[in-house]
Amino acid sequence: MKSLMVILLAAMLTDNFVLSKFMGICPFLGVSKKLDSATGMGLAVTFVMVCATVVTYPIHHGILVPNGLEYFDTVVFILVIALFVQLVETMLKKCIPSLYSALGVYLPLITTNCAVLGVTVLNIDNGYSFVQSIVNAVGGGLGFMLSLVIFSGVRKKMEYADIPETFKGVPATLIAASIVSVSFLGFSGLFN
Amino acid sequence: MAEKKSLLNEITKGVIKENPTLVMLLGMCPTLAVTTQAKNGIGMGLATTFVLLGSNIVISALRKVIPDKVRIPAFIVIIASFVTFIGFILEGFVPDLYDSLGIYLTLITVNCIIFGRAEMFASKNGVVASACDAIGMGIGFTLALFLMGSVREILGAGKWMDMNIPVIHDNPMMLFIMPAGGFFTLGMIIAIVNKLSKKKPPQELGCHGCPNASACAQAGNGGCES
Numbered sequence: 001m002k003s004l005m006v007i008l009l010a011a012m013l014t015d016n017f018v019l020s021k022f023m024g025i026c027p028f029l030g031v032s033k034k035l036d037s038a039t040g041m042g043l044a045v046t047f048v049m050v051c052a053t054v055v056t057y058p059i060h061h062g063i064l065v066p067n068g069l070e071y072f073d074t075v076v077f078i079l080v081i082a083l084f085v086q087l088v089e090t091m092l093k094k095c096i097p098s099l100y101s102a103l104g105v106y107l108p109l110i111t112t113n114c115a116v117l118g119v120t121v122l123n124i125d126n127g128y129s130f131v132q133s134i135v136n137a138v139g140g141g142l143g144f145m146l147s148l149v150i151f152s153g154v155r156k157k158m159e160y161a162d163i164p165e166t167f168k169g170v171p172a173t174l175i176a177a178s179i180v181s182v183s184f185l186g187f188s189g190l191f192n
Numbered sequence: 193m194a195e196k197k198s199l200l201n202e203i204t205k206g207v208i209k210e211n212p213t214l215v216m217l218l219g220m221c222p223t224l225a226v227t228t229q230a231k232n233g234i235g236m237g238l239a240t241t242f243v244l245l246g247s248n249i250v251i252s253a254l255r256k257v258i259p260d261k262v263r264i265p266a267f268i269v270i271i272a273s274f275v276t277f278i279g280f281i282l283e284g285f286v287p288d289l290y291d292s293l294g295i296y297l298t299l300i301t302v303n304c305i306i307f308g309r310a311e312m313f314a315s316k317n318g319v320v321a322s323a324c325d326a327i328g329m330g331i332g333f334t335l336a337l338f339l340m341g342s343v344r345e346i347l348g349a350g351k352w353m354d355m356n357i358p359v360i361h362d363n364p365m366m367l368f369i370m371p372a373g374g375f376f377t378l379g380m381i382i383a384i385v386n387k388l389s390k391k392k393p394p395q396e397l398g399c400h401g402c403p404n405a406s407a408c409a410q411a412g413n414g415g416c417e418s
Contacts, residue, residue: 174379
């Protein structure tokens with residue numbers, strides 16, 4: 001049994017969802033142009049990851065496993081996440097308008113974010129308990145936000161750089177991401 | 193004859209002109225994640241092709257039945273079913289590949305290529321054309337993954353398809369099989385494709401067909417405004 005602290009830090013740093021597991025690359029590259037949107041997206045992803053874990057864990061262990069239907073995980077999880085994001089959006093709009101105005105625009109982006117489906121499936125694969133799963137989701141979400149925020153800073157600097165014509169746009173962004181990823185390599189071996 | 197030609201065109205366009213990974217920049221996550229070996233690249237490419245073929249055929253066959261408003265959940269269910277199916281097949285027949293693809297096999301469900309083709313092509317075209325489109329896109333994706341995997345495996349491990357490459361094998365550049373090398377290799381390959389195609393390089397990610405594109409644009413991040 002890994003301690004909760006190790007799970008949290010591992011999900012944030014050594015096994016960072018974006019930079020070492022390559023999940024959620026689309027929002028990482030698409031939503032990291034401004035610091036504000038990077039923070040908003042990061043918070044929204046963390047929120048949905050935790051909620052998705054809270055919802056899918058009981059479904060897996062309470063409904064699918066007793067009936068021998070584990071192989072339905074993918075279908076059930078993705079539908080639950082899609083429905084859940086819709087529900088959260090509607091509820092936030094009604095009940096907490098201030099939070100909705102901060103996170104609302106990012107919520108629909110998350111439905112098909114592979115990091116969210118990824119974290120729910122990883123929790124099951126790793127055999128985490130309910131509390132461990134939630135900690136893993138929090139760590140994954142915070143790690144996602146961390147990499148987005150760091151990368152938005154890097155991209156701001158890149159706007160002033162004189163990049164060769166061929167590399168303009170996506171290639172330069174990917175190579176910058178590679179350098180950011182190298183910096184996260186420094187964390188590897190933190191828990192051995 | 194004309195029809196035959198256009199079907200052939202549906203297949204070939206996905207391979208080079210509209211290559212989903214290198215030109216349209218869709219499906220970045222698996223492209224980066226599983227390409228530490230050329231073999232994994234092929235496996236992932238073929239698995240995705242299978243899912244793409246199945247989902248394109250079913251979605252185009254049902255395109256008049258599925259109401260527009262619930263099409264996204266409907267597409268997701270169809271795609272996820274095929275992913276579960278291919279998971280069983282791989283687990284049963286090629287367990288090694290199943291283990292090395294791991295969670296990324298499940299994540300084919302949220303691969304933008306599959307969703308994008310369902311939205312852009314299969315929901316508007318007939319069954320045969322959609323099947324051809326899926327085969328073309330699948331081959332294009334597989335080739336791109338194979339290329340990525342080959343570059344990373346040769347430079348990073350000094351091996352290629354179980355063969356040792358002299359000189360590099362003794363001193364491999366480990367960086368290339370690490371995550372950082374994935375970003376770097378993909379960036380370089382896209383830059384080379386830009387140079388060769390002599391077109392204006394794609395400035396932004398390929399968001400066409402991504403169900404989130406409109407929301408991205410709404411968030412005003414510039415990523416997917418076009």
